[in-house]
Amino acid sequence: MSLITIAGRERLSHTAPIGPPPSPFLGRHLRPLAVPIALLAIWELLAHAGVADPRFLPPLEEVVARGVAEFSRGGLAFNLLASLERDLIGFVCGSVAGIALGLAIGFSRLLERLLGPVLLVHRQIALFAWVPLISMWFGGGEAGKVVFIALAAFQPALINTWQGVSGIPRSYRELAEVLTFGWFDFARIIAIPGALPQIFTGLHSALIYAWTATVGAELLLNIAPGIGGRMNEGQHLFHMDLLLLCILLLGGVGVVFNVIAGSLEHRLLRWRIP
Amino acid sequence: MTGPVAISEQGRGQSHALEIADVSKRFSVAGRRVQALSHIRLAVDDGEFVSIVGASGCGKSTLLRLVLGLDTDYDGDIRVDGHRVERPGLDRSIVFQEHRLLPWLNVEANVAAALRQSGLGAAERGELVRDHLHLVGLDQFAKAYPAQLSGGMAQRVAIARALVTKPRFLLLDEPLGALDALTRLRLQDELQRIVRHEGTTAVLVTHDVDEAVYLGDRIVIMHPHPGRIATILPVTDAVSRDRSDPNFIRLRDEVLSWLGVSRTGIDADAELARRSA
Ligand SMILES: Nc1ncnc2c1ncn2[C@@H]1O[C@H](COP(=O)(O)OP(=O)(O)OP(=O)(O)O)[C@@H](O)[C@H]1O
Ligand SMILES: [Mg+2]
Numbered sequence: 001m002s003l004i005t006i007a008g009r010e011r012l013s014h015t016a017p018i019g020p021p022p023s024p025f026l027g028r029h030l031r032p033l034a035v036p037i038a039l040l041a042i043w044e045l046l047a048h049a050g051v052a053d054p055r056f057l058p059p060l061e062e063v064v065a066r067g068v069a070e071f072s073r074g075g076l077a078f079n080l081l082a083s084l085e086r087d088l089i090g091f092v093c094g095s096v097a098g099i100a101l102g103l104a105i106g107f108s109r110l111l112e113r114l115l116g117p118v119l120l121v122h123r124q125i126a127l128f129a130w131v132p133l134i135s136m137w138f139g140g141g142e143a144g145k146v147v148f149i150a151l152a153a154f155q156p157a158l159i160n161t162w163q164g165v166s167g168i169p170r171s172y173r174e175l176a177e178v179l180t181f182g183w184f185d186f187a188r189i190i191a192i193p194g195a196l197p198q199i200f201t202g203l204h205s206a207l208i209y210a211w212t213a214t215v216g217a218e219l220l221l222n223i224a225p226g227i228g229g230r231m232n233e234g235q236h237l238f239h240m241d242l243l244l245l246c247i248l249l250l251g252g253v254g255v256v257f258n259v260i261a262g263s264l265e266h267r268l269l270r271w272r273i274p
Numbered sequence: 275m276t277g278p279v280a281i282s283e284q285g286r287g288q289s290h291a292l293e294i295a296d297v298s299k300r301f302s303v304a305g306r307r308v309q310a311l312s313h314i315r316l317a318v319d320d321g322e323f324v325s326i327v328g329a330s331g332c333g334k335s336t337l338l339r340l341v342l343g344l345d346t347d348y349d350g351d352i353r354v355d356g357h358r359v360e361r362p363g364l365d366r367s368i369v370f371q372e373h374r375l376l377p378w379l380n381v382e383a384n385v386a387a388a389l390r391q392s393g394l395g396a397a398e399r400g401e402l403v404r405d406h407l408h409l410v411g412l413d414q415f416a417k418a419y420p421a422q423l424s425g426g427m428a429q430r431v432a433i434a435r436a437l438v439t440k441p442r443f444l445l446l447d448e449p450l451g452a453l454d455a456l457t458r459l460r461l462q463d464e465l466q467r468i469v470r471h472e473g474t475t476a477v478l479v480t481h482d483v484d485e486a487v488y489l490g491d492r493i494v495i496m497h498p499h500p501g502r503i504a505t506i507l508p509v510t511d512a513v514s515r516d517r518s519d520p521n522f523i524r525l526r527d528e529v530l531s532w533l534g535v536s537r538t539g540i541d542a543d544a545e546l547a548r549r550s551a
Pocket of ligand 2: 334335336371447
């Protein structure tokens with residue numbers, strides 16, 4: 001192990017920084033926060049300067065107060081959990097199905113020729129165009145919502161897995177032949193790990209798509225516990241602070257998903273050292 | 275099967291361990307036909323070490339691919355023990371021109387991958403992998419990933435992967451090209467020792483004429499356009515595998531002149547005198 005770190009250190013010395021040293025204040029961690037903070041500041045300014053009607057754009061502190069109140073009563077936390085649960089079920093179903101079909105199509109020339117064109121057309125159909133059909137087939141209740149979320153996750157998981165597997169270089173396929181691998185070894189040792197970076201890209205997108213679809217399903221299908229339900233309420237009762245709070249919450253969850261996916265990806269793809 | 279006598283007779287009389295019988299191979303590149311190999315005839319006996327030298331593009335890698343059974347679309351016949359090669363098998367292993375290690379597996383796992391189809395138990399496999407990493411001097415790097423290795427180290431892992439199955443035929447496509455001179459010399463000796471010790475039959479493609487003479491029992495010299503065998507030179511025992519032997523230098527010069535390179539300009543005897551001075 002010590003030798004490996006030495007090798008790693010050698011590599012570092014090759015890529016010594018050439019450009020100007022990074023600024024100490026706007027470092028790696030603060031930079032991504034700069035724009036959101038600026039936007040919040042502008043919002044606050046607009047609300048207090050009397051430019052915007054406070055009924056439509058309540059100041060930030062009102063939204064925060066609303067958030068504190070909601071969470072201390074447990075109402076919003078309950079709704080958030082309901083949304084997350086729905087999202088997770090849909091995401092898991094959709095991405096498992098997408099990865100499985102993507103692998104099958106990536107392995108089988110026949111399947112690729114049969115299903116490939118259909119799936120590429122399917123990709124062209126806007127996700128929300130499925131809402132009426134799904135609500136007819138599965139109803140507007142929980143089943144319909146989960147199917148819709150799963151469909152959202154399915155698409156990117158499938159396409160990326162498929163393209164990851166079919167993008168395995170010919171030289172590796174040749175190696176598998178030389179080592180007399182059967183399809184199982186080929187999948188386990190070459191195809192799946194080789195496609196893994198792209199499968200992760202697919203899962204990452206699927207995570208975000210599924211979250212978008214969760215809110216969409218809650219807004220467009222039957223009212224049920226969930227963030228979308230609270231947003232409907234905010235809209236109908238003209239509770240702007242609640243509406244804005246929900247939007248901030250949605251963004252926050254998205255960011256958390258991004259961070260989790262990014263760090264998992266980094267950890268599982270350690271072999272991509274350079 | 276008509277009995278042991280008939281088999282042994284056939285073995286002695288007609289079939290060689292590896293027989294490349296009048297093999298021709300064409301590619302079409304951008305609508306144009308390229309004759310990669312033309313009427314290649316070569317018979318290799320068990321335990322023999324054959325070196326192949328030739329200009330870039332004369333079809334050396336293509337020939338190895340055909341022997342592996344990666345491509346069966348050619349004219350002529352390639353036979354092992356008289357049976358036509360239909361597909362790759364663990365009796366033939368190769369060190370590719372580029373190391374072709376799997377970047378997501380560490381060194382150990384890359385070598386172990388070759389044993390997936392060996393039918394051996396986990397303990398046996400682990401031991402074989404360790405032995406062969408030791409052989410190429412990389413025991414310390416068992417857990418390293420290919421991206422953490424130098425080109426030469428990666429090539430040594432590839433050699434370990436090719437040897438770990440104890441193949442009957444070892445095909446080597448410029449395996450030492452990326453190595454520094456010292457490692458190269460050491461691995462040449464190592465290769466020779468392993469091949470002798472295991473009784474492996476080896477076919478080595480190389481651009482290094484010294485290497486071809488040093489390791490080969492015979493040297494196949496190929497010419498390009500179309501890829502063909504120009505001549506096959508035996509390496510007699512008199513050459514004795516001593517790089518400074520006048521016979522060694524004479525044979526090396528002969529190979530070079532077949533390759534169209536003017537002689538080194540150093541008379542063998544003069545060189546010998548210089549070296550001993
Ligand atoms: N898959 C292929 N498709 C088309 N042409 C090919 C293919 N593989 C090889 N060739 C052609 O066959 C010829 C021989 O190629 P090959 O790789 O066997 O040469 P080589 O002797 O190994 O050269 P080098 O010493 O540079 O490795 C070349 O002209 C090349 O263009
Ligand atoms: Mg080649």
